[in-house]
Structure formats: structure tokens, C-alpha cells
Amino acid sequence: MSQALVVVAHGSHLNPGSSAPTYEHADTIRAAGAFEEVRTGFWKEEPSLREVLRTCEADEVYVVPMFISEGYFTEQVIPRELRLEGWDVEDWDSDGLSADVATYTAADTGQTVHYCGPVGTHGSMTDVLVRRAESVTGDPDVGEGFGFAVVGHGTERNENSAKAIEYHADRVRDLDRFEEVQALYMDEEPEVDDVTDFFESEDVVVVPLFVSDGFHTQEDIPEDMGLTDDYRTGYDVPAAVDGHRVWYAGAVGTEALMADVVLERAADAGADVSGAIETVRETTRVAAPEADD
Amino acid sequence: MPARQFDALIEAADADGGVEFDGLRVSRAGGEAASGGGYTFVTPEHEAADLSESELRAHAEGSPYVTNWYFWEHEVRRHDSPRRAFLRRAEAADEHAVHERYEALAEGLVTEWGQLRIEATLPDADDGARRYDVRHVADAGRAVDDLETYRDPLDARELAKYDDDGMYRPLKTATNAPTGWAFHDLGWRDAVETVETLYPATVANWYREREGTLDIDHWSDTAERQTGIYGVVEELPREAVEWVAEAACDDSQCVKRREWQYDEDDELAADGGDGAFPCREPCSLVVAAARRWTKLEEEDPREYTFRLTPSEKEQIEGILDAVADGRVDGIREADVYEDANRYRTRYLRAKLFDDDGDLAGVPTDPAEHGHDGEDHHGEDHDDHDEEDHGDHGDDDHDGHDDGDHGDHDSEAHGDHDGEEHDDHDDEE
Ligand code: SF4
Numbered sequence: 001m002s003q004a005l006v007v008v009a010h011g012s013h014l015n016p017g018s019s020a021p022t023y024e025h026a027d028t029i030r031a032a033g034a035f036e037e038v039r040t041g042f043w044k045e046e047p048s049l050r051e052v053l054r055t056c057e058a059d060e061v062y063v064v065p066m067f068i069s070e071g072y073f074t075e076q077v078i079p080r081e082l083r084l085e086g087w088d089v090e091d092w093d094s095d096g097l098s099a100d101v102a103t104y105t106a107a108d109t110g111q112t113v114h115y116c117g118p119v120g121t122h123g124s125m126t127d128v129l130v131r132r133a134e135s136v137t138g139d140p141d142v143g144e145g146f147g148f149a150v151v152g153h154g155t156e157r158n159e160n161s162a163k164a165i166e167y168h169a170d171r172v173r174d175l176d177r178f179e180e181v182q183a184l185y186m187d188e189e190p191e192v193d194d195v196t197d198f199f200e201s202e203d204v205v206v207v208p209l210f211v212s213d214g215f216h217t218q219e220d221i222p223e224d225m226g227l228t229d230d231y232r233t234g235y236d237v238p239a240a241v242d243g244h245r246v247w248y249a250g251a252v253g254t255e256a257l258m259a260d261v262v263l264e265r266a267a268d269a270g271a272d273v274s275g276a277i278e279t280v281r282e283t284t285r286v287a288a289p290e291a292d293d
Numbered sequence: 294m295p296a297r298q299f300d301a302l303i304e305a306a307d308a309d310g311g312v313e314f315d316g317l318r319v320s321r322a323g324g325e326a327a328s329g330g331g332y333t334f335v336t337p338e339h340e341a342a343d344l345s346e347s348e349l350r351a352h353a354e355g356s357p358y359v360t361n362w363y364f365w366e367h368e369v370r371r372h373d374s375p376r377r378a379f380l381r382r383a384e385a386a387d388e389h390a391v392h393e394r395y396e397a398l399a400e401g402l403v404t405e406w407g408q409l410r411i412e413a414t415l416p417d418a419d420d421g422a423r424r425y426d427v428r429h430v431a432d433a434g435r436a437v438d439d440l441e442t443y444r445d446p447l448d449a450r451e452l453a454k455y456d457d458d459g460m461y462r463p464l465k466t467a468t469n470a471p472t473g474w475a476f477h478d479l480g481w482r483d484a485v486e487t488v489e490t491l492y493p494a495t496v497a498n499w500y501r502e503r504e505g506t507l508d509i510d511h512w513s514d515t516a517e518r519q520t521g522i523y524g525v526v527e528e529l530p531r532e533a534v535e536w537v538a539e540a541a542c543d544d545s546q547c548v549k550r551r552e553w554q555y556d557e558d559d560e561l562a563a564d565g566g567d568g569a570f571p572c573r574e575p576c577s578l579v580v581a582a583a584r585r586w587t588k589l590e591e592e593d594p595r596e597y598t599f600r601l602t603p604s605e606k607e608q609i610e611g612i613l614d615a616v617a618d619g620r621v622d623g624i625r626e627a628d629v630y631e632d633a634n635r636y637r638t639r640y641l642r643a644k645l646f647d648d649d650g651d652l653a654g655v656p657t658d659p660a661e662h663g664h665d666g667e668d669h670h671g672e673d674h675d676d677h678d679e680e681d682h683g684d685h686g687d688d689d690h691d692g693h694d695d696g697d698h699g700d701h702d703s704e705a706h707g708d709h710d711g712e713e714h715d716d717h718d719d720e721e
Contacts, residue, residue: 013578023450044577046465047493053572054497054669057374061407076520108508263487 004037004058005029005266006059008049008078009066009211011042018212019045021253022066028259028284030188031222034276035062035266038152043073048265049081061113062266066211066253068120068152070099071159071163082105084115096160097121097167114269120164120209122268126171131257131284133178136237137247143177146247147199148196150181151208151221165209178205186224193224196242203238203245211253221236222248256284294354294419298363302353303346305366305435306332312364315391317358319349337390360421368422369481375500376485383425383484385414398423405430406569407492407548409469411484425484427491428475440475446486451475453491460623464578466492466548492570495549499570502552510574513556516583523580529587531555537586538563541579545618597646599653601645606642608632 007026012018022040026139030038053061063082065074070092077086091102099117106113112288117126126269129150134140153163162185170182179201184192195206206225208217219231227235227248238245260280267273281284302319305312311320316337322330334352341352354357363628365386371377381387384394384402394402398415405411410433412426432440438694443449456462456469476487489496500506510518516527529537538561542551550568553575554560575583601609611632615621624631631637647654 013460013581016461019450023447027447044581045463046576051494051498054501055494057371072521080518080520234495 002036002058003060003062003271004039004056005035005262005271006039006052006056006063007066007262008041008063008082009043009172010051010073012043012214015214016154016215019210021035021258024254025066025259026258027274028256028280029263031283032263032264032273032276032279034271034273038123043077043081043260049078053082053106053111053113054110057110060269061111062116062269063113064116064262064265065118066262067118068253069161069207070096070121070157071158071160074099074118079104079115079135084113087115092117096163098157101265104270107185114266114271116227116265116269119258119265120211121160121167122261122265123171123255124261124264125209125252126168128255128257129168129172129175129207129209130175131206131250132207132252132255133247136169136205136207142205145201145284146178146202147180147182147204148172148178148199149184149192149195149198149204151184151186151192151206152187152210165198168209186220191210191224192221192257195225195227195246196244198208199244202243204245205249207249207252210251213254213268217251224282246257259284294356294360294417294654298360301363301367302359303349306349307533312362314362315358315386317356317362319353320610338392347672355419357391357421360419361391361395364421364423375496376482376672378500378503378621378643379485380423380481383411384423387405388449401426403433405681406467406488406495407466407501409488409491412432423481423483425479427478427479427484427487429470429472432475435474440473442477443671444526445484446476446479446490449487449490464547464576466495466572468544468546468548468571477534492548495570498573502571503716507552507571507573508550508570511553511556512561512575515553515575516581519580523584525587526580526583527584528591530590532585534583535561535563535581537575537583538565540617541582542566544568547572581585595659597655599655601653605641605645608637612638 005026005030007022009019011022011023017089019040019042020106021194021234022042025037026040027061029035037056037058039047039052041047041049041055043049047055063078063131065078067073072091075089083106085107087102088102092099094117099121101114101116103112103114105111105179120264129148133142133146137146150165150169153161155162162183165183165185173181182190182198184190184195184198184206186192192206208221210217222228222231222235225246226241227239227246238247240246256282263273263275263277263280267270269279302312306319306321312318313320315409316335318335320333322333322343331345332349333342334340334344334349336356336358339352339356344352365377365381366613369380383404384398385404386394389397395415395418399411400416403410404413405491410428410430414426415421415488426437428435428440443452452471452474453465454462454571455471457471457473460469462469470491476483478488485496495504498507516529519526539550540545542549543564544566547566548574549566549570550566551563551565552571564710594673609632614626615631615633620634624634626635628634629637645653648714649656651657
């Protein structure tokens with residue numbers, strides 16, 4: 001029986017770049033050939049979450065949300081818009097981080113939908129955070145002498161979003177690869193504004209746990225950290241801030257290895273992706289230093 | 294005819310029931326191979342019975358009915374699928390016999406789909422494989438070499454993102470699709486994929502409608518379903534929903550044919566349009582705009598007294614029309630006969646606004662002094678639901694207002710003040 005992968009994301013009515021990472025990761029997976037069809041659907045763009053399933057011919061569909069944590073979108077909006085019959089968040093049996101998969105029938109198409117947990121809480125997301133550090137420094141072995149910060153919103157709007165930040169910060173710390181690891185937030189302590197206060201290391205990589213780049217990751221955070229006075233004039237990577245060198249990576253979601261997390265989600269849900277994971281890990285490897293300055 | 298096609302024909306003829314498709318009938322006496330009987334070959338123009346295999350080959354050779362059968366039954370396949378139905382539409386297959394179609398395909402058979410022009414051709418009639426060209430209807434007469442050409446349907450995603458002025462298009466079926474490109478020499482699979490990328494889910498919904506299974510969610514269903522920051526749209530008054538439909542869904546704005554109504558038994562008076570494919574529920578753009586309108590409609594009207602000359606009143610109406618019809622960018626700098634001309638508008642502002650920016654010196658709120666426009670424009674922007682919920686991590690905050698400058702719908706527009714235009718360059 002043929003299987004389809006549908007990657008669902010927020011999208012934007014205003015920012016043309018919002019969908020780009022989702023498209024890019026879908027393309028990587030499509031090229032790896034594990035699914036007959038790989039589609040994308042959006043809350044704010046088209047095909048809408050409402051109509052994306054009918055663009056797939058397969059009877060069996062794996063839906064992976066490009067969201068950073070469990071919450072309003074993954075628990076209410078997506079299941080409702082996809083018309084997952086009998087959806088109950090309890091079926092995920094999650095502690096806020098552990099949603100993996102629950103299976104339903106889509107009321108309008110009759111397809112079997114394996115609804116996966118968000119990419120942001122998957123364990124392999126830690127690898128992407130680290131890969132992002134490699135990309136931004138251009139060093140596949142980066143770690144020694146470096147501090148590492150994961151940045152997110154705070155608990156203000158969604159408690160699970162902070163949980164995801166802590167979770168990955170802990171996991172990066174457990175790798176024993178970076179000198180110091182710290183979770184930082186935009187709206188609460190410890191705040192990203194004071195990033196250099198939290199590190200002894202001269203070099204600090206800062207990776208926001210965001211799916212796509214936009215106002216926060218391109219304007220707010222760089223200005224808050226003091227990388228630049230005005231985001232429009234850009235900033236250096238690394239940038240000198242209070243005697244530290246801050247390597248600001250931008251949204252982790254733009255890292256090519258994200259495609260792997262999407263695949264892992266589908267694999268955990270029972271999709272037959274044999275070989276594709278290896279292919280994707282291989283094709284998304286860091287080759288050269290980022291051309292960014 | 295390629296050998297694989299004849300082999301397939303023999304195999305199908307030998308099978309139970311033989312071949313019966315688009316006017317072609319091929320079968321074997323006795324119905325199966327084991328019977329060893331002769332073949333029958335029938336088309337609307339031609340009939341032969343009791344044929345040996347080599348005789349059958351002679352009849353089949355060069356017959357458009359055979360290559361046509363092969364294309365549909367061995368290439369496209371998938372009976373009862375949107376993609377097949379769409380491709381059949383592209384050559385009016387259900388209305389015209391095969392030999393007519395082949396003649397038309399030789400010249401190129403054109404159908405339209407929103408602002409898309411789809412041309413089906415048959416470069417090699419001996420093979421029967423159709424090729425397709427997809428481009429903007431406005432580029433109908435242009436040579437392929439004059440256009441930016443593409444082969445990969447996925448390229449259509451980037452293309453569909455911007456209008457001809459480089460402005461982001463949040464609604465794929467808006468009437469500002471860019472021009473100047475062509476997806477050329479596509480196979481059938483890529484042709485459907487390209488169309489579905491430019492106008493997502495339109496083929497699927499058109500097909501459902503054709504089959505009588507289109508699931509329409511009317512305004513009331515859609516509004517009720519909303520949660521979070523969009524929960525308020527349920528409170529939008531019935532009459533305002535008319536204006537929403539007129540503002541956003543009109544054929545001048547969106548190529549979908551609006552099939553949703555206020556609710557099942559309450560049709561909207563606004564014109565749903567003549568689009569080739571249906572709109573089955575209010576789109577996210579309309580819901581987001583409706584949220585803004587719901588908030589605005591919460592205000593009570595007040596009576597204001599302004600003193601305007603008749604021409605000033607008409608100019609204000611003319612400006613509204615020009616903005617609403619997306620004509621502002623096309624108004625020439627020196628065309629001071631256009632109400633929305635920049636100099637005319639600046640003159641009006643200089644004359645009518647006081648230092649606080651209040652029209653004719655009349656404060657918006659009589660209790661307050663000074664300009665309070667900020668109260669009405671400073672509301673939070675809703676493109677980012679993370680204002681309420683922090684889990685999407687899709688960083689789409691945007692400090693700017695959602696200005697749609699991209700509409701180049703150029704409706705012919707009469708001169709509003711009825712005066713003669715004295716600039717004799719035959720523009721109006
Ligand atoms: S709701 Fe209106 S504007 Fe939106 S897609 Fe449908 S017809 Fe077009």
C-alpha cells in the first residue's frame with residue numbers, strides 16, 4: 001500500500017520566507033525516495049491544513065508537524081483542520097515532550113492518518129541543534145572552547161515550549177562536547193539579552209529553537225543580544241559582544257538536517273523509510289563554512 | 294506505434310472483455326487467448342473481424358484510437374481520479390472523438406484554469422504521448438523563448454510567491470499571478486503537478502464537485518470552528534459577511550468560484566463568480582481579515598459633520614474606488630483628472646486636514662482633542678498566533694501592516710465626476 005508524507009507548518013500571510021524551510025526539508029525527503037508522495041500543508045498558506053490530505057492519493061498518510069513543541073497548534077488546530085476523527089490529545093499519552101504518534105481516519109478523505117508529534121520535541125532535534133553550531137562555525141568538530149545556548153520563547157505562552165528548550169539543552173550538555181550549555185529565553189530569565197553573562201567561554205554559539213526565520217530570529221534576538229543596533233544593517237558572525245565572540249546561528253529549522261527529524265518522526269510512527277534516513281543524514285552534512293558573514 | 298503498445302494491445306485483447314475505450318473495440322472471438330479465434334478491430338470509422346495477429350497489427354498501426362487507448366489506460370491510468378479527469382478536460386476528451394482530438398492536439402488544444410493557460414499537444418501522433426505547456430493566460434501569444442521556462446513543477450512554488458511587482462502573494466488564487474514564464478514540454482504527470490502547485494487543491498476540489506461530493510463549509514460552519522484569536526469572527530454580523538465576500542471573493546480578486554454561503558439555507562447575495570473551480574470554505578486570508586472586520590464592526594456609528602465641495606465628496610469616493618480596484622499604481626503623475634492622483638490627493642489633504650490629521654478639523658472622538666487615529670491602527674497584528682500560543686516557533690512576526698499592493702486588476706473605470714477629460718491622449 002502506498003504511503004504519503006505530509007509536513008504541516010504554520011506559514012504566513014506576510015512573510016514569504018516562512019514556508020521555505022518546510023519546502024526544503026520536504027524536497028530532501030522526496031529526493032530520498034521513501035514516500036510515493038511528499039506534500040506540504042499550512043495553516044496560513046496553501047494547500048491549507050483543511051485541504052492538504054485531498055492532494056495525496058495514498059491511503060496511508062504520515063503527518064509530521066513542523067512545530068517546536070506540543071501545544072495549541074499540535075493539539076487543537078491541526079487535528080481539527082485535518083478532521084482527524086475521534087482525536088483526543090490523551091491518545092498521545094504525552095508528558096508535554098513525549099508525543100509520538102496516534103492514528104485516526106480523516107473524516108473527509110477516509111485516509112488513515114498517522115499523526116506524529118512535533119519535530120521540536122524529537123530526540124534527534126538535539127543533533128540538528130549541534131549541526132547548526134557546526135554550520136555556523138564551519139567546523140564539523142566545534143565544541144572545545146565553545147559555549148552553546150539554545151533560545152526559545154519563555155513559558156509565558158506555552159509551558160511546553162520551555163520544556164522543549166530545557167530538554168535539548170540538557171541533551172546537548174550530556175554530550176559533553178561544549179564547555180558550557182545554557183537555555184535562554186526571550187521573555188523571561190535567564191534572558192537572551194544577557195547572553196554573555198552566562199558564559200565563561202570566549203566563543204558562544206547561539207541557536208534559536210525556531211522553525212523558520214522571521215521577526216524574532218532576524219530582528220529581535222540579534223538586537224537584544226547586542227550583535228547590532230539595527231537589524232537592517234546586519235551583524236557579523238561571529239560578533240564581538242562584551243569580550244565574547246557570539247556565533248549567532250538563526251533558526252534551527254533552516255538547518256538541512258531537519259529533514260532527518262521529519263523522517264525519524266514518520267519512522268517512529270511506523271512508516272517504511274528504510275535507507276532514507278541514512279541518505280538524508282549523508283546529503284545534509286556540513287561541507288563548507290557558511291557563506292554568511 | 295511502439296512495439297510495447299502493440300504488445301499491450303494484444304494482451305488486453307486476449308484478456309476477458311477485450312479492449313473497449315474511447316471508440317476503440319478490440320477483442321478476440323471466443324473471448325480469450327486459448328480459444329485461438331481471430332481478432333475484431335472496431336473504431337467509429339473502421340471495422341474488421343476475424344483477424345490474425347499480424348493483420349490486427351496492420352489495422353492498429355497508425356490508428357489514433359490505439360495510441361489514445363495506450364496513453365489513457367497504460368500511462369495515465371487511475372480511473373476515477375482527479376488527475377485523470379483533469380487531463381481529460383484538457384483535451385475535452387469526453388466531448389470529442391479521438392480523431393477530432395488528434396487533429397486539434399496537433400495544433401495545440403487550449404484550456405484555461407483560473408489565470409492559467411494549459412495547452413495540450415501531440416508532437417508524435419505515432420506514440421500518443423501528450424505534452425503540455427502551462428503559462429499565464431496573458432502570455433498566450435508569446436513565444437516560449439521570450440518566457441522564463443521551467444520543467445520542474447516544484448519551481449512553481451517560488452514563482453507563485455510573488456506578483457509582477459515582487460510583492461508577496463499570500464493567496465495563490467488571487468488574480469495577481471505573475472506573468473512571463475512557462476512550464477514547457479511537460480509530461481502529463483508534471484502538468485497536473487504544476488497546476489496543483491500554482492493553485493493547490495483546486496484539481497481535487499473541482500473533481501469532487503464534478504462527482505457531487507464537494508464538502509462545502511459555509512461561513513457559519515467555518516466561523517464556529519475557529520478558536521484562539523479567530524474565535525471572534527463568529528460575531529461578525531450577517532450583513533458584514535456579504536461585504537467580506539464582495540471584498541475578497543469577487544472574480545476581480547480571486548479566481549476561485551465561491552460556493553460557500555452564509556449557511557446551508559442562507560445564500561449570500563454577493564456574486565460567487567464564474568471560476569472553473571470551486572472555493573469550498575472561507576480561506577485563511579479571509580478569516581484573518583474577518584477578524585479585523587469583526588473588531589471594527591464592534592464600533593457604533595457616529596454622526597460627523599463635514600463641509601465638502603461636491604467635487605471633494607466625489608474625489609473621496611474616487612479614491613476609495615481606485616484603492617479598492619488596485620488602480621493607484623497605474624495613475625500617472627500628471628493626471629490631475631484622476632481622483633486618486635497623488636497631487637490631487639495631497640492637495641485635498643493639505644486643504645482638509647488640521648494639524649492633528651483630522652478630516653475637516655472634526656475630531657474622531659468628540660470627547661477627545663487631537664488625532665486619535667492610533668487607537669484604530671495600533672492593534673496587534675494577527676499573522677502570528679504565537680501572540681497567544683508559543684508552540685509553533687514559526688517566526689512570522691511582522692511589524693508592518695498587511696498591505697496588499699499587488700492587485701493589478703484593471704477594471705475599466707468611468708470618470709467619476711462626469712467631467713470631460715481634457716488631456717487628449719486617448720487614455721480614457
Ligand atoms: S474565501 Fe474567497 S478569497 Fe478566499 S479562496 Fe475562497 S473565493 Fe478566494
